Amino acid sequence: MNEKKLHLQQINSTLLMHKGVSLHVQRDDQIHMLINGNKWRKLKYNLVQMKQYNKSELLTFGGAFSNHIHACAAAGKHFNFITHGIIRGPQLDINNPTLKFAKQCNMQLHPVTRLEYKERNNPEYLHELQQRFPNAYIVPEGGSNELAIPGCMELAQSLPEHDVLVCPTGSGGTLAGLIEGSNKLTQVIGIAVLKQAEYLKQEICKLSSKAATQNNWQLMCNFHDGGYGKFTPELWQFCQTMQTQHNLPLEPIYSGKMMYALWQLIEQDYFRPNTRIIAIHTGGLQGLDGLKYRGLI
Numbered sequence: 444m445n446e447k448k449l450h451l452q453q454i455n456s457t458l459l460m461h462k463g464v465s466l467h468v469q470r471d472d473q474i475h476m477l478i479n480g481n482k483w484r485k486l487k488y489n490l491v492q493m494k495q496y497n498k499s500e501l502l503t504f505g506g507a508f509s510n511h512i513h514a515c516a517a518a519g520k521h522f523n524f525i526t527h528g529i530i531r532g533p534q535l536d537i538n539n540p541t542l543k544f545a546k547q548c549n550m551q552l553h554p555v556t557r558l559e560y561k562e563r564n565n566p567e568y569l570h571e572l573q574q575r576f577p578n579a580y581i582v583p584e585g586g587s588n589e590l591a592i593p594g595c596m597e598l599a600q601s602l603p604e605h606d607v608l609v610c611p612t613g614s615g616g617t618l619a620g621l622i623e624g625s626n627k628l629t630q631v632i633g634i635a636v637l638k639q640a641e642y643l644k645q646e647i648c649k650l651s652s653k654a655a656t657q658n659n660w661q662l663m664c665n666f667h668d669g670g671y672g673k674f675t676p677e678l679w680q681f682c683q684t685m686q687t688q689h690n691l692p693l694e695p696i697y698s699g700k701m702m703y704a705l706w707q708l709i710e711q712d713y714f715r716p717n718t719r720i721i722a723i724h725t726g727g728l729q730g731l732d733g734l735k736y737r738g739l740i
């Protein structure tokens with residue numbers, strides 16, 4: 444893994460020049476070909492713990508197109524441990540590129556009904572799973588637990604000086620870790636990628652004591668573009684323009700949603716002149732294959 448080597452890509456555009464702000468993108472999507480972005484940051488210390496607990500298998504949860512399932516399957520193959528994916532079913536389409544890849548990595552896929560999947564955070568259900576898979580270290584959906592925090596914290600601490608740090612937010616682990624790793628003078632912004640995400644603020648405060656006591660962070664809930672997994676043609680057009688004009692690959696579910704929101708905030712003079720912004724590219728580009736497979740792009 445190459446997470447210590449920062450790859451900050453500067454974005455140059457007339458908009459940024461006109462507004463007098465600077466924008467760099469930390470290309471965490473380039474940490475590793477398969478286990479990249481926030482997936483690696485969140486998994487890193489979980490894998491250390493797994494070893495300390497003498498567990499030889501990893502069990503986790505995800506939807507059929509989940510980046511987290513993809514990354515855990517790849518980590519199992521790379522580090523040579525058995526992986527189990529509890530997949531929201533009820534049926535599995537094994538030709539879907541995410542599941543096809545997971546299977547190629549030897550992940551054991553366990554489809555469950557939507558009703559059973561809803562139990563994924565229920566302690567009793569987790570206890571049952573632990574008995575069924577005694578050698579398994581269990582990681583929650585999306586990988587956002589307390590051990591996800593130090594990996595994301597390290598990322599924030601490794602960055603050069605900046606005034607604003609931005610990331611996309613799904614379950615809140617990444618944002619919580621970035622808040623933990625930032626000083627009080629940095630404004631940390633999460634762009635929620637799902638509808639009605641206000642409840643996540645509480646989750647973030649549970650994961651980060653700094654988030655609970657400081658007010659240098661925000662979760663912006665108005666840029667979901669229709670909800671999780673949804674996006675407008677304008678957003679997809681924006682992703683393509685960023686690729687052609689700035690050589691920045693984006694997908695519309697996480698990184699593209701964040702950059703589109705950030706662009707609008709810059710256009711609306713949300714940031715003062717001379718603000719130095721760093722946006723985190725959290726990876727997830729494999730999701731583009733799933734969107735193509737479903738004919739959505």
Ligand SMILES: Cc1ncc(COP(=O)(O)O)c(C=O)c1O
Binds near residue numbers: 616698726
């Ligand atoms: C590519 C990508 N970016 C961002 C996120 C959101 O991160 P978090 O769930 O930590 O808020 C996810 C989901 O975990 C993701 O797959």
